[in-house]
Amino acid sequence: MLPGCKSFAFLAAVVGATGSIPAHAETIRVSIDKLVFSPVNISAKVGDTIEWVNADILAHTATVKGDWDVTIPPKKTASYVLKKAGDVDYYCRFHPNMKGHIAVAPK
C-alpha cells in the first residue's frame, strides 16, 4: 500500500469512528454591494455557514436583534455558522435600511 493510501484509510477510520464531519454542511455566500444583501432571501440548514462578501467601502453588520451579530469590514468577508432552526430577519446596525432573511431548516 502507498503511504498516501494508508493515511487516507486512517482518516476514514477516524471520521467513521467519531462521525464528527457534518455530511452536508454548506457555505452560502451573500454579497453586499451598494448597501444591498444579495440574494436577500436565502434558505439554509442548521450547521451551514453564511459568508458575507462586502464589496462596499463601508463596514456593515449582519445582526439579528437579541441574537447574533457579525461585523463585516469594508472589502472583507465574514461568516457565521447557523446554530438554530427558524426564520430570521437580519439587518445592518450601521444602516438599518439594509435587510436580509434566512429560512433555517433543522439539520
Place this chain on the structure above:
Amino acid sequence: MFVRLSAAVAAVGLLASPVFAQGAKPTDPQIAHIAYTAGVIDVTAAKQAIKKSKNKEVVAFAKDMVRDHEAVNKQALALVEKLKVTPEDNDTSRSLAKQAKDKLEELGKLKGAAYDKAYVANEVAYHKTVDGALQSVLIPSASNAELKGLLQTGLKIFEGHLQHAEHVAAELK
C-alpha cells in the same frame, strides 16, 4: 430649477434659511463641493459628540458617522481626481458651512443628556435635509454618470444613517 430647489427645502422644512435655494441648477464641480462639504460637516459634528458625550450609544453612533462619511468623502475625492473635476465653492456650500458652524456652537454650550438629545435630533434633521437635497436637486442635476452613481449610493448610506439616528433618538427618550 430655482423653484425645484426651494420646493425641496420647503418640503424638508428643517433649515432656518433656504440653503438650497440660492443658485441655479448646480454644476458637477459645485455638486461635488456641496456633497463633500455636507460630509465634512457631519464628521465635525460627530467628533464634537465623541468628545462631549458620555452616552455609549451616542458615541458609537458618532463613530459610525465619522467612519462612513470619511470613507465616502475619500471615494468622492478619488472620483473628482479621476474625472479631473475641481470642486467649486458656491453659495449652497457656504450656507451649509455657516449653518453648521452656528449649530456646532449652539451644541457646544449644552451638556450631558441635553447635549445628547440635541445632537441626535440635529443628526435626524440634518440627514433628512441632505437626503432631500440629494433626491430632488443634487442627483437629478448631476450630469456625469459616475458622480450620479456615487450620489445615489450616498443617498442610500445617508438614509441608513437617518434610520440609525432615529433609532438612537428613540432610545434617548
